Amino acid sequence: xxxxxxxxxxxxxxxxxxxxxxxxxxxxxxxxxxxxxxxxxxxxxxxxxxxxxxxxxxxxxxxxxxxxxxxxxxxxxxxxxxxxxxxxxxxxxxxxxxxxxxxxxxxxxxxxxxxxxxxxxxxxxxxxxxxxxxxxxxxxxxxxxxxxxxxxxxxxxxxxxxxxxxxxxxxxxxxxxxxxxxxxxxxxxxxxxxxxxxxxxxxxxxxxxxxxxxxxxxxxxxxxxxxxxxxxxxxxxxxxxxx
Amino acid sequence: xxxxxxxxxxxxxxxxxxxxxxxxxxxxxxxxxxxxxxxxxxxxxxxxxxxxxxxxxxxxxxxxxxxxxxxxxxxxxxxxxxxxxxxxxxxxxxxxxxxxxxxxxxxxxxxxxxxxxxxxxxxxxxxxxxxxxxxxxxxxxxxxxxxxxxxxxxxxxxxxxxxxxxxxxxxxxxxxxxxxxxxxxxxxxxxxxxxxxxxxxxxxxxxxxxxxxxxxxxxxxxxxxxxxxxxxxxxxxxxxxxx
DNA sequence: TGTTGACACTTGTCTATACAAGAACTATAA
DNA sequence: TTATAGTTCTTGTATAGACAAGTGTCAACA
Numbered sequence: 001x002x003x004x005x006x007x008x009x010x011x012x013x014x015x016x017x018x019x020x021x022x023x024x025x026x027x028x029x030x031x032x033x034x035x036x037x038x039x040x041x042x043x044x045x046x047x048x049x050x051x052x053x054x055x056x057x058x059x060x061x062x063x064x065x066x067x068x069x070x071x072x073x074x075x076x077x078x079x080x081x082x083x084x085x086x087x088x089x090x091x092x093x094x095x096x097x098x099x100x101x102x103x104x105x106x107x108x109x110x111x112x113x114x115x116x117x118x119x120x121x122x123x124x125x126x127x128x129x130x131x132x133x134x135x136x137x138x139x140x141x142x143x144x145x146x147x148x149x150x151x152x153x154x155x156x157x158x159x160x161x162x163x164x165x166x167x168x169x170x171x172x173x174x175x176x177x178x179x180x181x182x183x184x185x186x187x188x189x190x191x192x193x194x195x196x197x198x199x200x201x202x203x204x205x206x207x208x209x210x211x212x213x214x215x216x217x218x219x220x221x222x223x224x225x226x227x228x229x230x231x232x233x234x235x236x237x238x239x240x241x242x243x
Numbered sequence: 244x245x246x247x248x249x250x251x252x253x254x255x256x257x258x259x260x261x262x263x264x265x266x267x268x269x270x271x272x273x274x275x276x277x278x279x280x281x282x283x284x285x286x287x288x289x290x291x292x293x294x295x296x297x298x299x300x301x302x303x304x305x306x307x308x309x310x311x312x313x314x315x316x317x318x319x320x321x322x323x324x325x326x327x328x329x330x331x332x333x334x335x336x337x338x339x340x341x342x343x344x345x346x347x348x349x350x351x352x353x354x355x356x357x358x359x360x361x362x363x364x365x366x367x368x369x370x371x372x373x374x375x376x377x378x379x380x381x382x383x384x385x386x387x388x389x390x391x392x393x394x395x396x397x398x399x400x401x402x403x404x405x406x407x408x409x410x411x412x413x414x415x416x417x418x419x420x421x422x423x424x425x426x427x428x429x430x431x432x433x434x435x436x437x438x439x440x441x442x443x444x445x446x447x448x449x450x451x452x453x454x455x456x457x458x459x460x461x462x463x464x465x466x467x468x469x470x471x472x473x474x475x476x477x478x479x480x481x482x483x484x485x486x
Numbered sequence: 487t488g489t490t491g492a493c494a495c496t497t498g499t500c501t502a503t504a505c506a507a508g509a510a511c512t513a514t515a516a
Numbered sequence: 517t518t519a520t521a522g523t524t525c526t527t528g529t530a531t532a533g534a535c536a537a538g539t540g541t542c543a544a545c546a
Contacts, residue, residue, distance in 0.1 A: 042530070058415065062539040066453075174475055176475070289499085291527095305525085305526050
Protein backbone atom coordinates (compact mmCIF):
# COMPACT_ATOMS: atom_id res chain seq x y z
CA UNK A 1 0.00 0.00 0.00
CA UNK A 2 1.04 3.49 -0.60
CA UNK A 3 0.09 7.05 -0.02
CA UNK A 4 -1.36 8.19 3.29
CA UNK A 5 -3.85 10.78 2.11
CA UNK A 6 -5.35 8.35 -0.40
CA UNK A 7 -5.68 5.68 2.28
CA UNK A 8 -7.37 8.13 4.61
CA UNK A 9 -9.68 9.34 1.83
CA UNK A 10 -10.60 5.74 1.03
CA UNK A 11 -11.22 4.99 4.71
CA UNK A 12 -13.43 8.03 5.16
CA UNK A 13 -15.27 7.25 1.89
CA UNK A 14 -15.91 3.78 3.22
CA UNK A 15 -17.25 5.09 6.51
CA UNK A 16 -19.53 7.48 4.63
CA UNK A 17 -20.73 4.61 2.47
CA UNK A 18 -21.58 2.53 5.53
CA UNK A 19 -23.23 5.56 7.11
CA UNK A 20 -20.82 5.66 10.00
CA UNK A 21 -20.85 9.29 8.97
CA UNK A 22 -24.41 9.88 7.77
CA UNK A 23 -25.63 12.36 5.19
CA UNK A 24 -25.99 15.83 6.67
CA UNK A 25 -23.55 15.13 9.50
CA UNK A 26 -20.33 17.00 9.92
CA UNK A 27 -17.09 15.06 9.82
CA UNK A 28 -14.76 15.54 12.79
CA UNK A 29 -12.74 18.72 12.45
CA UNK A 30 -9.40 18.65 10.66
CA UNK A 31 -7.32 18.85 13.86
CA UNK A 32 -9.41 16.00 15.32
CA UNK A 33 -8.96 13.80 12.25
CA UNK A 34 -5.30 14.72 12.33
CA UNK A 35 -5.04 13.20 15.81
CA UNK A 36 -7.25 10.21 14.92
CA UNK A 37 -5.12 9.17 11.97
CA UNK A 38 -1.90 10.42 13.54
CA UNK A 39 -0.90 12.53 10.56
CA UNK A 40 -0.45 16.23 9.96
CA UNK A 41 -3.38 18.49 9.24
CA UNK A 42 -2.19 19.12 5.67
CA UNK A 43 -2.41 15.40 4.97
CA UNK A 44 -5.98 15.36 6.27
CA UNK A 45 -6.77 18.33 4.09
CA UNK A 46 -5.51 16.52 0.99
CA UNK A 47 -7.74 13.55 1.83
CA UNK A 48 -10.75 15.83 2.33
CA UNK A 49 -10.01 17.59 -0.96
CA UNK A 50 -10.25 14.21 -2.70
CA UNK A 51 -13.60 13.50 -1.07
CA UNK A 52 -14.90 16.95 -1.99
CA UNK A 53 -13.80 16.43 -5.59
CA UNK A 54 -15.67 13.13 -5.67
CA UNK A 55 -18.76 14.89 -4.35
CA UNK A 56 -18.91 12.93 -1.12
CA UNK A 57 -18.46 15.89 1.20
CA UNK A 58 -18.74 19.62 1.01
CA UNK A 59 -16.29 21.87 2.81
CA UNK A 60 -17.69 25.00 4.43
CA UNK A 61 -15.23 27.50 5.83
CA UNK A 62 -15.79 28.27 9.48
CA UNK A 63 -18.13 25.34 9.96
CA UNK A 64 -16.75 22.02 8.78
CA UNK A 65 -17.14 19.26 6.21
CA UNK A 66 -20.70 18.04 5.58
CA UNK A 67 -21.45 14.59 4.24
CA UNK A 68 -23.53 14.88 1.08
CA UNK A 69 -26.53 12.68 0.44
CA UNK A 70 -25.29 9.88 -1.79
CA UNK A 71 -28.59 9.89 -3.65
CA UNK A 72 -27.64 13.27 -5.03
CA UNK A 73 -24.52 12.20 -6.82
CA UNK A 74 -26.11 10.28 -9.66
CA UNK A 75 -29.79 10.79 -9.12
CA UNK A 76 -31.83 8.67 -11.56
CA UNK A 77 -34.00 11.58 -12.51
CA UNK A 78 -34.96 9.76 -15.66
CA UNK A 79 -35.54 6.02 -15.84
CA UNK A 80 -33.63 5.56 -19.06
CA UNK A 81 -30.44 3.59 -18.57
CA UNK A 82 -27.11 4.20 -20.26
CA UNK A 83 -24.96 1.64 -22.03
CA UNK A 84 -22.50 1.66 -19.15
CA UNK A 85 -25.13 1.23 -16.50
CA UNK A 86 -26.73 -1.59 -18.42
CA UNK A 87 -23.34 -3.15 -18.86
CA UNK A 88 -22.65 -3.15 -15.14
CA UNK A 89 -25.78 -5.08 -14.37
CA UNK A 90 -24.48 -8.60 -14.57
CA UNK A 91 -27.64 -10.24 -15.76
CA UNK A 92 -27.40 -8.30 -19.00
CA UNK A 93 -25.95 -9.92 -22.06
CA UNK A 94 -23.43 -7.61 -23.74
CA UNK A 95 -21.97 -8.38 -27.14
CA UNK A 96 -19.75 -6.71 -29.71
CA UNK A 97 -19.89 -7.21 -33.46
CA UNK A 98 -16.98 -6.01 -35.59
CA UNK A 99 -18.18 -4.27 -38.74
CA UNK A 100 -14.83 -3.11 -40.06
CA UNK A 101 -11.16 -3.33 -39.06
CA UNK A 102 -8.68 -1.72 -41.43
CA UNK A 103 -5.81 0.72 -41.71
CA UNK A 104 -6.75 4.37 -42.19
CA UNK A 105 -5.63 7.90 -41.53
CA UNK A 106 -7.06 10.13 -38.85
CA UNK A 107 -9.70 12.38 -40.49
CA UNK A 108 -8.16 15.55 -41.87
CA UNK A 109 -10.31 17.92 -39.82
CA UNK A 110 -8.84 16.35 -36.69
CA UNK A 111 -5.21 16.02 -37.78
CA UNK A 112 -5.19 19.56 -39.11
CA UNK A 113 -6.62 21.10 -35.99
CA UNK A 114 -4.28 19.20 -33.69
CA UNK A 115 -1.32 19.68 -36.06
CA UNK A 116 -0.59 15.98 -36.08
CA UNK A 117 2.55 14.87 -37.90
CA UNK A 118 1.77 11.17 -37.74
CA UNK A 119 -1.71 10.22 -38.89
CA UNK A 120 -1.39 6.50 -39.60
CA UNK A 121 -4.05 4.73 -37.58
CA UNK A 122 -6.12 1.61 -37.17
CA UNK A 123 -9.81 2.07 -37.89
CA UNK A 124 -12.33 -0.06 -36.02
CA UNK A 125 -16.06 0.09 -36.46
CA UNK A 126 -18.11 -1.94 -34.00
CA UNK A 127 -21.71 -2.51 -33.12
CA UNK A 128 -22.54 -2.94 -29.42
CA UNK A 129 -25.53 -4.99 -28.39
CA UNK A 130 -27.28 -5.46 -25.07
CA UNK A 131 -29.64 -8.39 -24.77
CA UNK A 132 -29.31 -8.83 -28.55
CA UNK A 133 -30.54 -5.28 -29.08
CA UNK A 134 -28.22 -2.89 -31.01
CA UNK A 135 -27.40 0.13 -28.84
CA UNK A 136 -24.27 1.89 -30.10
CA UNK A 137 -22.12 2.10 -33.21
CA UNK A 138 -18.51 2.90 -32.24
CA UNK A 139 -15.86 4.11 -34.65
CA UNK A 140 -12.27 4.37 -33.43
CA UNK A 141 -9.13 5.80 -34.97
CA UNK A 142 -6.14 4.57 -32.94
CA UNK A 143 -2.69 5.91 -33.78
CA UNK A 144 -0.29 3.23 -35.10
CA UNK A 145 2.50 5.05 -33.32
CA UNK A 146 1.25 3.72 -30.01
CA UNK A 147 -0.67 0.60 -31.03
CA UNK A 148 0.87 -0.92 -34.19
CA UNK A 149 -1.48 -3.88 -34.38
CA UNK A 150 -5.03 -4.64 -33.32
CA UNK A 151 -6.34 -8.15 -33.86
CA UNK A 152 -10.02 -9.04 -34.32
CA UNK A 153 -9.85 -10.84 -30.98
CA UNK A 154 -8.68 -7.68 -29.23
CA UNK A 155 -11.32 -5.54 -30.97
CA UNK A 156 -13.89 -8.08 -29.83
CA UNK A 157 -13.13 -7.51 -26.16
CA UNK A 158 -12.21 -4.30 -24.35
CA UNK A 159 -9.71 -2.13 -26.21
CA UNK A 160 -9.15 -0.03 -23.11
CA UNK A 161 -8.14 -3.03 -21.11
CA UNK A 162 -5.73 -4.02 -23.89
CA UNK A 163 -4.22 -0.53 -24.07
CA UNK A 164 -3.85 0.08 -20.36
CA UNK A 165 -3.22 -3.37 -18.99
CA UNK A 166 -1.32 -5.14 -21.76
CA UNK A 167 0.47 -2.28 -23.53
CA UNK A 168 0.97 -0.15 -20.43
CA UNK A 169 -0.38 2.99 -22.09
CA UNK A 170 -1.46 5.58 -19.56
CA UNK A 171 -4.60 7.41 -20.63
CA UNK A 172 -4.96 10.69 -18.86
CA UNK A 173 -7.78 12.83 -20.19
CA UNK A 174 -10.29 13.29 -22.96
CA UNK A 175 -12.48 15.97 -24.44
CA UNK A 176 -15.98 15.00 -25.44
CA UNK A 177 -18.75 16.67 -27.37
CA UNK A 178 -22.32 15.47 -27.37
CA UNK A 179 -24.67 16.40 -30.20
CA UNK A 180 -27.76 15.03 -31.87
CA UNK A 181 -27.54 14.49 -35.62
CA UNK A 182 -29.29 12.65 -38.43
CA UNK A 183 -27.84 9.19 -38.93
CA UNK A 184 -26.68 7.68 -42.18
CA UNK A 185 -28.78 5.00 -43.82
CA UNK A 186 -26.34 2.28 -42.76
CA UNK A 187 -26.38 3.35 -39.12
CA UNK A 188 -30.19 3.56 -39.15
CA UNK A 189 -30.18 -0.04 -40.32
CA UNK A 190 -27.55 -1.17 -37.83
CA UNK A 191 -29.27 0.44 -34.85
CA UNK A 192 -32.68 -0.64 -36.18
CA UNK A 193 -34.10 2.85 -35.80
CA UNK A 194 -37.79 3.02 -36.62
CA UNK A 195 -39.45 6.14 -35.27
CA UNK A 196 -36.60 8.54 -35.91
CA UNK A 197 -33.49 9.10 -37.98
CA UNK A 198 -31.64 10.93 -35.17
CA UNK A 199 -28.75 9.54 -33.15
CA UNK A 200 -26.78 10.93 -30.22
CA UNK A 201 -23.20 11.44 -31.34
CA UNK A 202 -20.42 11.46 -28.75
CA UNK A 203 -17.08 12.43 -30.22
CA UNK A 204 -14.04 12.10 -28.00
CA UNK A 205 -10.38 12.90 -28.34
CA UNK A 206 -8.21 10.90 -25.99
CA UNK A 207 -4.74 11.84 -24.79
CA UNK A 208 -1.98 10.00 -22.95
CA UNK A 209 -0.19 10.94 -19.76
CA UNK A 210 2.55 12.66 -21.78
CA UNK A 211 -0.11 14.83 -23.51
CA UNK A 212 0.23 13.09 -26.89
CA UNK A 213 -2.93 12.55 -28.91
CA UNK A 214 -3.84 8.91 -29.06
CA UNK A 215 -7.36 8.10 -30.20
CA UNK A 216 -10.41 9.62 -31.84
CA UNK A 217 -13.76 7.99 -31.22
CA UNK A 218 -17.21 8.60 -32.69
CA UNK A 219 -20.02 6.88 -30.83
CA UNK A 220 -23.51 6.92 -32.29
CA UNK A 221 -26.14 6.00 -29.70
CA UNK A 222 -29.74 5.03 -30.14
CA UNK A 223 -31.47 8.10 -28.67
CA UNK A 224 -33.89 6.14 -26.50
CA UNK A 225 -31.00 4.32 -24.80
CA UNK A 226 -28.75 7.26 -24.17
CA UNK A 227 -28.11 8.91 -20.81
CA UNK A 228 -25.29 11.12 -19.61
CA UNK A 229 -24.76 12.03 -15.97
CA UNK A 230 -22.66 15.00 -14.92
CA UNK A 231 -21.66 16.19 -11.46
CA UNK A 232 -20.11 19.64 -11.55
CA UNK A 233 -18.90 22.09 -8.97
CA UNK A 234 -19.58 25.70 -9.75
CA UNK A 235 -16.66 27.11 -11.67
CA UNK A 236 -14.15 29.06 -9.63
CA UNK A 237 -15.19 30.44 -6.29
CA UNK A 238 -12.32 32.88 -6.62
CA UNK A 239 -13.97 34.67 -9.50
CA UNK A 240 -12.94 32.43 -12.35
CA UNK A 241 -9.86 34.47 -13.23
CA UNK A 242 -8.61 31.49 -15.11
CA UNK A 243 -9.58 31.14 -18.78
CA UNK B 244 -6.75 41.64 -4.22
CA UNK B 245 -6.38 38.43 -2.44
CA UNK B 246 -4.87 35.04 -2.52
CA UNK B 247 -1.37 34.44 -3.83
CA UNK B 248 -1.83 31.10 -5.53
CA UNK B 249 -4.88 32.35 -7.42
CA UNK B 250 -2.99 35.42 -8.56
CA UNK B 251 -0.09 33.29 -9.72
CA UNK B 252 -2.42 30.86 -11.49
CA UNK B 253 -4.13 33.77 -13.24
CA UNK B 254 -0.78 35.24 -14.23
CA UNK B 255 0.48 31.95 -15.63
CA UNK B 256 -2.85 31.36 -17.41
CA UNK B 257 -2.49 34.77 -18.98
CA UNK B 258 1.04 34.03 -20.15
CA UNK B 259 -0.14 30.74 -21.63
CA UNK B 260 -2.98 32.55 -23.37
CA UNK B 261 -0.57 35.02 -24.91
CA UNK B 262 1.78 32.20 -25.84
CA UNK B 263 4.56 33.46 -23.64
CA UNK B 264 4.52 29.81 -22.69
CA UNK B 265 3.56 28.03 -25.90
CA UNK B 266 1.73 24.74 -26.31
CA UNK B 267 4.05 21.81 -25.88
CA UNK B 268 6.58 23.80 -23.86
CA UNK B 269 7.44 23.00 -20.29
CA UNK B 270 6.82 25.63 -17.65
CA UNK B 271 9.79 26.56 -15.47
CA UNK B 272 10.29 24.03 -12.69
CA UNK B 273 8.53 24.50 -9.38
CA UNK B 274 11.64 25.68 -7.53
CA UNK B 275 12.32 28.16 -10.34
CA UNK B 276 8.78 29.54 -10.26
CA UNK B 277 9.07 29.64 -6.51
CA UNK B 278 12.00 32.03 -6.85
CA UNK B 279 10.39 34.03 -9.68
CA UNK B 280 7.26 34.77 -7.68
CA UNK B 281 9.07 34.86 -4.38
CA UNK B 282 6.72 32.38 -2.70
CA UNK B 283 7.14 28.90 -1.29
CA UNK B 284 7.05 25.86 -3.54
CA UNK B 285 3.76 24.67 -2.01
CA UNK B 286 2.10 27.89 -3.11
CA UNK B 287 3.40 27.35 -6.64
CA UNK B 288 2.07 23.81 -6.53
CA UNK B 289 -1.40 25.04 -5.59
CA UNK B 290 -1.35 27.44 -8.54
CA UNK B 291 -0.25 24.65 -10.90
CA UNK B 292 -2.97 22.36 -9.55
CA UNK B 293 -5.53 25.01 -10.51
CA UNK B 294 -4.12 25.21 -14.03
CA UNK B 295 -4.10 21.43 -14.36
CA UNK B 296 -7.71 21.29 -13.21
CA UNK B 297 -8.65 23.84 -15.84
CA UNK B 298 -6.88 21.73 -18.46
CA UNK B 299 -4.27 24.35 -19.30
CA UNK B 300 -1.27 22.30 -18.25
CA UNK B 301 -0.47 18.70 -17.56
CA UNK B 302 1.83 17.70 -14.72
CA UNK B 303 4.23 14.82 -15.38
CA UNK B 304 6.20 13.50 -12.45
CA UNK B 305 9.93 13.59 -12.99
CA UNK B 306 9.65 15.83 -16.06
CA UNK B 307 7.65 18.97 -15.49
CA UNK B 308 4.43 20.77 -16.41
CA UNK B 309 3.54 20.83 -20.12
CA UNK B 310 1.35 23.50 -21.64
CA UNK B 311 -1.60 21.89 -23.39
CA UNK B 312 -2.74 23.00 -26.79
CA UNK B 313 -5.65 25.36 -26.20
CA UNK B 314 -7.37 24.00 -29.29
CA UNK B 315 -7.82 20.74 -27.41
CA UNK B 316 -9.84 22.11 -24.57
CA UNK B 317 -13.06 22.75 -26.41
CA UNK B 318 -12.38 21.48 -29.87
CA UNK B 319 -15.29 22.29 -32.19
CA UNK B 320 -15.40 18.80 -33.55
CA UNK B 321 -18.91 19.44 -34.74
CA UNK B 322 -20.01 22.75 -36.24
CA UNK B 323 -23.26 22.89 -34.32
CA UNK B 324 -23.35 25.68 -31.79
CA UNK B 325 -24.85 25.56 -28.31
CA UNK B 326 -27.21 28.07 -26.78
CA UNK B 327 -24.44 29.45 -24.61
CA UNK B 328 -22.00 29.83 -27.46
CA UNK B 329 -24.59 31.52 -29.59
CA UNK B 330 -25.42 33.76 -26.69
CA UNK B 331 -21.84 34.90 -26.28
CA UNK B 332 -21.60 36.04 -29.87
CA UNK B 333 -22.74 39.62 -29.47
CA UNK B 334 -24.31 40.03 -32.86
CA UNK B 335 -26.90 37.43 -31.91
CA UNK B 336 -30.28 38.56 -30.69
CA UNK B 337 -31.29 36.63 -27.59
CA UNK B 338 -34.79 36.87 -26.16
CA UNK B 339 -36.85 35.24 -23.42
CA UNK B 340 -40.60 34.72 -23.46
CA UNK B 341 -42.37 33.81 -20.23
CA UNK B 342 -44.94 31.09 -20.76
CA UNK B 343 -45.94 30.55 -17.16
CA UNK B 344 -45.08 31.95 -13.73
CA UNK B 345 -46.98 30.48 -10.79
CA UNK B 346 -46.65 28.90 -7.38
CA UNK B 347 -46.15 25.14 -7.36
CA UNK B 348 -44.63 22.29 -5.41
CA UNK B 349 -41.43 20.53 -6.36
CA UNK B 350 -42.40 17.33 -8.26
CA UNK B 351 -42.94 14.45 -5.89
CA UNK B 352 -40.32 12.19 -7.50
CA UNK B 353 -37.72 14.81 -6.65
CA UNK B 354 -38.89 15.79 -3.18
CA UNK B 355 -39.27 12.17 -2.19
CA UNK B 356 -35.84 11.13 -3.33
CA UNK B 357 -34.15 14.09 -1.68
CA UNK B 358 -36.33 13.80 1.42
CA UNK B 359 -37.32 17.44 1.19
CA UNK B 360 -39.40 18.83 4.04
CA UNK B 361 -40.21 22.13 2.35
CA UNK B 362 -41.50 21.83 -1.19
CA UNK B 363 -43.16 25.20 -1.78
CA UNK B 364 -41.65 26.65 -4.91
CA UNK B 365 -42.04 29.12 -7.72
CA UNK B 366 -42.57 27.55 -11.13
CA UNK B 367 -41.29 29.37 -14.20
CA UNK B 368 -41.63 28.15 -17.75
CA UNK B 369 -39.78 30.13 -20.37
CA UNK B 370 -39.04 29.95 -24.06
CA UNK B 371 -35.57 31.07 -25.17
CA UNK B 372 -35.10 32.46 -28.64
CA UNK B 373 -32.00 33.29 -30.65
CA UNK B 374 -32.48 35.47 -33.72
CA UNK B 375 -36.23 35.00 -33.26
CA UNK B 376 -35.80 31.23 -33.52
CA UNK B 377 -37.05 29.15 -30.55
CA UNK B 378 -34.17 27.09 -29.12
CA UNK B 379 -34.96 25.95 -25.59
CA UNK B 380 -37.93 25.53 -23.27
CA UNK B 381 -36.81 25.95 -19.66
CA UNK B 382 -38.85 24.90 -16.63
CA UNK B 383 -37.63 25.89 -13.18
CA UNK B 384 -38.77 25.00 -9.69
CA UNK B 385 -37.17 27.42 -7.24
CA UNK B 386 -37.67 26.86 -3.53
CA UNK B 387 -39.65 29.64 -1.81
CA UNK B 388 -37.53 29.11 1.24
CA UNK B 389 -34.64 30.87 -0.49
CA UNK B 390 -36.42 33.02 -3.07
CA UNK B 391 -39.88 34.04 -1.78
CA UNK B 392 -40.82 36.16 -4.80
CA UNK B 393 -39.95 36.21 -8.49
CA UNK B 394 -41.38 38.99 -10.60
CA UNK B 395 -42.02 38.74 -14.35
CA UNK B 396 -39.26 41.31 -14.85
CA UNK B 397 -36.77 39.11 -13.01
CA UNK B 398 -37.85 36.02 -14.92
CA UNK B 399 -37.39 37.99 -18.11
CA UNK B 400 -33.72 38.59 -17.44
CA UNK B 401 -31.15 36.31 -15.83
CA UNK B 402 -32.40 34.46 -12.77
CA UNK B 403 -28.87 33.43 -11.87
CA UNK B 404 -27.73 37.00 -11.77
CA UNK B 405 -30.68 37.84 -9.53
CA UNK B 406 -29.96 34.92 -7.19
CA UNK B 407 -26.23 35.40 -6.89
CA UNK B 408 -25.82 39.11 -7.24
CA UNK B 409 -28.96 40.56 -5.68
CA UNK B 410 -29.94 37.89 -3.13
CA UNK B 411 -26.39 36.82 -2.31
CA UNK B 412 -27.17 33.12 -2.71
CA UNK B 413 -24.05 31.07 -3.25
CA UNK B 414 -24.59 28.27 -5.73
CA UNK B 415 -22.03 25.57 -5.34
CA UNK B 416 -22.71 22.50 -7.42
CA UNK B 417 -25.23 20.73 -9.59
CA UNK B 418 -25.95 17.28 -10.95
CA UNK B 419 -27.13 17.04 -14.52
CA UNK B 420 -28.53 14.30 -16.68
CA UNK B 421 -28.81 14.48 -20.42
CA UNK B 422 -31.29 12.31 -22.28
CA UNK B 423 -33.24 12.35 -25.53
CA UNK B 424 -37.00 11.96 -25.21
CA UNK B 425 -40.19 12.52 -27.19
CA UNK B 426 -41.58 15.99 -26.68
CA UNK B 427 -45.12 16.90 -25.72
CA UNK B 428 -47.37 18.44 -28.35
CA UNK B 429 -47.07 21.86 -26.75
CA UNK B 430 -43.28 21.76 -26.71
CA UNK B 431 -43.24 20.58 -30.33
CA UNK B 432 -45.28 23.65 -31.18
CA UNK B 433 -43.20 26.01 -29.06
CA UNK B 434 -39.90 24.82 -30.50
CA UNK B 435 -41.43 24.60 -33.98
CA UNK B 436 -40.13 21.06 -34.48
CA UNK B 437 -40.88 19.77 -37.93
CA UNK B 438 -38.75 16.76 -38.84
CA UNK B 439 -38.76 15.08 -35.45
CA UNK B 440 -40.63 14.86 -32.19
CA UNK B 441 -37.48 14.34 -30.10
CA UNK B 442 -35.90 16.88 -27.78
CA UNK B 443 -32.72 16.83 -25.72
CA UNK B 444 -33.69 17.01 -22.05
CA UNK B 445 -31.21 18.35 -19.52
CA UNK B 446 -32.39 17.93 -15.94
CA UNK B 447 -30.36 19.59 -13.24
CA UNK B 448 -30.53 19.71 -9.47
CA UNK B 449 -28.80 22.73 -8.02
CA UNK B 450 -27.44 23.07 -4.49
CA UNK B 451 -26.17 25.95 -2.41
CA UNK B 452 -22.87 26.34 -0.61
CA UNK B 453 -24.40 24.94 2.57
CA UNK B 454 -25.49 21.78 0.65
CA UNK B 455 -29.20 22.64 0.73
CA UNK B 456 -31.26 21.84 -2.35
CA UNK B 457 -32.32 24.95 -4.13
CA UNK B 458 -33.60 24.50 -7.68
CA UNK B 459 -34.77 21.88 -10.14
CA UNK B 460 -34.55 22.68 -13.82
CA UNK B 461 -35.79 20.86 -16.90
CA UNK B 462 -34.42 22.21 -20.18
CA UNK B 463 -35.78 20.92 -23.44
CA UNK B 464 -33.50 21.74 -26.37
CA UNK B 465 -34.16 21.60 -30.06
CA UNK B 466 -31.91 18.66 -31.05
CA UNK B 467 -30.30 20.43 -34.01
CA UNK B 468 -29.15 23.28 -31.76
CA UNK B 469 -27.81 21.28 -28.88
CA UNK B 470 -24.14 20.76 -28.05
CA UNK B 471 -22.44 19.70 -24.85
CA UNK B 472 -18.69 19.91 -24.33
CA UNK B 473 -16.92 17.95 -21.61
CA UNK B 474 -13.28 17.96 -20.55
CA UNK B 475 -12.51 15.14 -18.18
CA UNK B 476 -9.41 13.82 -16.50
CA UNK B 477 -9.22 10.08 -16.23
CA UNK B 478 -10.72 8.99 -12.92
CA UNK B 479 -8.27 8.41 -10.12
CA UNK B 480 -4.67 7.71 -10.95
CA UNK B 481 -4.38 6.14 -7.54
CA UNK B 482 -6.65 3.31 -8.49
CA UNK B 483 -9.98 4.92 -7.87
CA UNK B 484 -10.32 3.62 -4.32
CA UNK B 485 -12.93 6.25 -3.77
CA UNK B 486 -16.53 5.37 -4.58
C1' DT C 487 -34.58 44.66 24.93
C1' DG C 488 -31.36 44.58 21.55
C1' DT C 489 -26.81 45.33 19.91
C1' DT C 490 -21.91 45.01 20.24
C1' DG C 491 -17.69 42.86 21.02
C1' DA C 492 -14.69 39.31 22.70
C1' DC C 493 -13.76 34.62 22.26
C1' DA C 494 -13.46 29.91 20.69
C1' DC C 495 -13.95 27.06 17.09
C1' DT C 496 -13.90 25.97 12.29
C1' DT C 497 -11.51 25.89 7.44
C1' DG C 498 -8.17 28.64 4.24
C1' DT C 499 -3.58 30.23 3.09
C1' DC C 500 1.40 30.23 3.42
C1' DT C 501 6.09 29.01 4.88
C1' DA C 502 10.37 26.13 5.36
C1' DT C 503 12.14 21.78 5.32
C1' DA C 504 12.77 16.93 4.35
C1' DC C 505 12.63 12.81 1.89
C1' DA C 506 10.44 9.64 -1.86
C1' DA C 507 9.83 8.61 -6.61
C1' DG C 508 10.05 9.22 -11.67
C1' DA C 509 12.98 10.63 -15.75
C1' DA C 510 17.07 11.70 -18.25
C1' DC C 511 21.74 11.97 -18.81
C1' DT C 512 26.62 10.25 -18.21
C1' DA C 513 30.45 7.71 -17.02
C1' DT C 514 31.88 3.24 -16.21
C1' DA C 515 32.20 -1.71 -16.81
C1' DA C 516 31.32 -6.01 -19.27
C1' DT D 517 28.60 -1.85 -28.49
C1' DT D 518 25.64 -2.57 -24.85
C1' DA D 519 24.23 -2.67 -20.10
C1' DT D 520 24.56 -0.91 -15.54
C1' DA D 521 24.88 2.18 -12.01
C1' DG D 522 25.33 6.58 -10.41
C1' DT D 523 24.08 11.63 -10.44
C1' DT D 524 21.03 15.29 -10.97
C1' DC D 525 17.32 17.10 -12.56
C1' DT D 526 12.09 16.97 -12.10
C1' DT D 527 7.39 16.42 -9.41
C1' DG D 528 5.00 13.90 -5.29
C1' DT D 529 4.25 13.31 -0.36
C1' DA D 530 4.54 14.59 4.47
C1' DT D 531 5.61 17.46 8.50
C1' DA D 532 5.05 21.40 12.04
C1' DG D 533 4.10 25.77 12.66
C1' DA D 534 1.92 30.36 11.92
C1' DC D 535 -1.60 33.54 10.81
C1' DA D 536 -6.01 34.88 8.09
C1' DA D 537 -10.84 34.49 7.56
C1' DG D 538 -15.60 32.71 8.27
C1' DT D 539 -19.14 31.17 11.90
C1' DG D 540 -21.44 30.86 16.15
C1' DT D 541 -21.88 31.71 21.15
C1' DC D 542 -22.28 34.37 24.99
C1' DA D 543 -21.49 37.94 28.14
C1' DA D 544 -21.31 42.84 28.74
C1' DC D 545 -23.17 47.03 27.61
C1' DA D 546 -26.33 50.92 26.10
